[in-house]
Amino acid sequence: MQAFFAYLERLDLVFLFLLFLLENAAIALVAVLLGFALDGLLPEMKRLISLKEIYWTCSTIFFNTLVTLTGYLLFKYGFIVFHLESSLLSIVIDFVVLIFAMDLLMYVFHRVIHQLSFVYRYHDLHHAYDTPTAISLFVLHPIEVLGFGSLWLLLLFAVDFSIYAVVIYLVLNVAMGIIGHLRKEFVPAALKHHECLQWLANTGFHVGHHQHEQHNFGFYTKVWDRLFGTLK
Numbered sequence: 001m002q003a004f005f006a007y008l009e010r011l012d013l014v015f016l017f018l019l020f021l022l023e024n025a026a027i028a029l030v031a032v033l034l035g036f037a038l039d040g041l042l043p044e045m046k047r048l049i050s051l052k053e054i055y056w057t058c059s060t061i062f063f064n065t066l067v068t069l070t071g072y073l074l075f076k077y078g079f080i081v082f083h084l085e086s087s088l089l090s091i092v093i094d095f096v097v098l099i100f101a102m103d104l105l106m107y108v109f110h111r112v113i114h115q116l117s118f119v120y121r122y123h124d125l126h127h128a129y130d131t132p133t134a135i136s137l138f139v140l141h142p143i144e145v146l147g148f149g150s151l152w153l154l155l156l157f158a159v160d161f162s163i164y165a166v167v168i169y170l171v172l173n174v175a176m177g178i179i180g181h182l183r184k185e186f187v188p189a190a191l192k193h194h195e196c197l198q199w200l201a202n203t204g205f206h207v208g209h210h211q212h213e214q215h216n217f218g219f220y221t222k223v224w225d226r227l228f229g230t231l232k
């Protein structure tokens with residue numbers, strides 16, 4: 001990991017931007033392909049994806065790149081600190097803290113967005129879908145992308161995490177984004193009534209938010225919706 005950061009240090013701002021742009025574009029492409037594959041809709045992608053969705057996905061990739069670049073520069077100049085060498089236990093603890101802290105921050109941010117009409121008009125773009133597909137995950141107004149990005153950077157600024165926990169969290173963040181925007185339930189029917197599913201988010205949980213906007217504001221867990229009485 002140190003060697004990777006030493007490599008990034010040698011790059012100029014334009015090259016860094018292009019590298020992060022490529023990274024965010026690759027993440028979006030893999031997420032959309034994987035989501036359509038999980039739904040068994042790969043052959044129908046061309047018919048199901050509109051030009052408007054491609055436009056907003058490109059916009060989200062661009063603004064996510066700005067968030068990535070800002071995060072990297074904050075790290076480079078010491079405003080964000082990562083633990084580069086951590087024990088397995090501290091990686092696990094940091095990962096659990098990241099999940100619950102971001103889930104709570106996103107729950108509050110998301111619920112507030114739904115209460116305030118002057119910001120909801122930006123979030124409304126994402127709510128155009130009551131049966132989302134994987135590309136709906138990236139149909140977000142730049143204000144929303146920068147808002148969620150700022151929450152993320154604020155948490156990294158406030159708390160020093162293991163870099164490995166951060167990487168695992170980012171992978172899970174994309175995975176949960178895909179799972180929440182599928183047409184088919186990701187969790188096998190046999191596990192539908194499992195105790196874990198009373199607390200962890202599944203496809204039906206976030207699709208439920210697209211259909212009932214005053215419920216299911218969480219992203220990774222149902223914990224905060226359960227606690228604050230917004231679970232459907």
Ligand SMILES: [Zn+2]
Pocket residue numbers: 126132136137180181206210
């Ligand atoms: Zn959604």
Ligand SMILES: [Zn+2]
Pocket residue numbers: 110114123127209213
């Ligand atoms: Zn919403």
